[in-house]
Amino acid sequence: MPTMAILASSCRVFLLLAALTVGLVSGLTIQNDDPRIHYHGRWDDSPGTWWAGSGLKLHVQNAKTMKIRLGSLTTSPFAALGVSVNYEPFFxxxxxxxxxxxxxxxAPRFKRSDKSVIRLNVEGWQNNRINLETIVLNRGAQLLPYKPSKLSFQFIGDSLSAGQYLPLGVDQAWPFLVGENFKAEHTINAQPGATLTDIPSYGNVHGVSFQFFKTEDTGYVWTSDHNYTTPxxxxxxxxxxxxVVIHIGANDVSQGVTPDQFVQEYLDFLKRLRTIYRTQSIFVFTPWGWPSADGNVWYYYDGKYEEIVRKQTALGDSRIFLVNTTGWVTFDDVFADNQHPNVPGHVKIANLFSEWLKDWGLRPERQWATLA
Incomplete structure (x- = not known):
């Protein structure tokens, strides 16, 4: 076959394949910089996710199908995404x-409308990076502005808050469930194995007192295409x-941070947090401890969380509160082989803290701010 004929034939095949590909993803195309996408959590400029639970929300009219195109910075071979339509349980x-x-x-329609709220997040505490390029909805769909809730929780912690070992990851963890109970926005910056103190711990090169102020979680050091941090x-x-809710310290004690050192680290962390969250209420959790099969529970830094709150209050901070979680978690509430809360355990913790917050004076929103 003449060279020109071969080229022409190849060109026709390429155009046919391109047309088929476009046909597969035709519809309403939404670029990743569309201001109507409501991003939550920590995203870098690619844009790509860091930290468990980071994701996006869409308010859509006449949504029937949805596709997303992910770029090369996405976790290989895949990242587990949690998806919820109209505030139904995540899958x-x-x-x-x-x-x-x-x-x-x-999913149930609100007010008999054809509008939907689609929530999507990365549910894993590791291997949780998605690099969003494009979203495509069906023809006839319309993207609408998303209105966030007036209530918004910031959770800070370690594996006990990140959903480690849970089938659905962070979407089954107590902080996420508290946010759902209050129909609130919620961001979770929690890293398994990490100390509050800025020291290496269980594969984390930094502690949360350093990493919380960065876009990236502590896994950045293991990521060859992004082995640096950005503020x-x-x-x-x-x-x-x-x-703001903080539950941390289990890894500090295991790394030999002394009680007095921990108190000072915590106070220094609160001082820095108050440069950002000047008037917000901050809730300091005591440890619920490590329960054993014989009914005993090992608690750490006994009395030190009370000391932290007392000293912070003495500095003039009237918006800091101690949450005493003693007795909240028993051996039935944890995985027997690692003593982290199991699925029912996280539900129990979330319900206990939700009741604590109601007794404190916080009321859940009556309905989600964006109703479909």
């Missing part, structure tokens, strides 16, 4: 580089948290 979709179908199962611009938190 998992494994997404990889390229085009991914996001199922939109039938987090807290103005990107939409909305700014109304309440």
């Amino acid at each position: 998992t979709v494994n997404a990889s580089v390229g085009w991914n179908d996001i199922p939109l199962p039938a 987090w611009d807290f103005r990107r938190d939409r909305p700014s948290p109304t309440h």
Whole structure:
């Protein structure tokens, strides 16, 4: 076959394949910089996710199908995504580089409308990076502005808050469930194995007192395409948290941080937090401890969390509160082989803290701010 004929034939095949590909993803195309996408959690400029629970929310009219195209910085072979339509329970979709179908199962409609709220996040405490390029909805769909809740929680912690070992990861963890109970926005910056103190711990090269102020979680050091940190611009938190919850210290004690050192580290961390969250209420959890099969519970830094709150209050901070979690968790509430809360255990913790907050004076929103 003459060379020109071969080229012409190849060109026709290429155009046909391109047309087929476009046909597969035709519809309403939404670029990743569309201001109507409501991003939550920590995203870098690629844009790509860091920290468990980071994701996005869409308010859509006439949504029937959804595809997302993910770029090369997405975790290989896939990242587990939590998906919820109209505030129904989250389910998992494994997404990889390229085009991914996001199922939109039938969900209750609000006010008999054809509008939907689609929530999507990375649920894993590691291997949780998605690099969003494009979203495509069906023809006839319309993207609408998303209105966030007036209530917004910022949770800070370690594996006990990140959803480690849970089937659905952070979407089954107590901080996420508290946010759902209050119909609130919620961001979770929690890293398994990490100390509060800025020291190496269980594969983490930094502690949370350093990493919380960065875009990236502590896994950045193991990521060859992004082995550096960038400061987090807290103005990107939409909305700014109304309440801050901290549960941390288990890894500090295991790394030999003394009680007095821990108190000082915590106070230094609170001082820095108060440069960002000047008026927000901050809740300091005591440890619920490590329960054993014989009914005993080992608590750490006994009395030190009370000391932290007392000293912070003496500095003039009237918006810091101690949450005493003693007795909240028993051996039935944890995985027997690692003593981390199991699925019912996280539900129990979330319900106990939700009741604590109600007794404190916080009321859940009556309805979600964006109703479909």
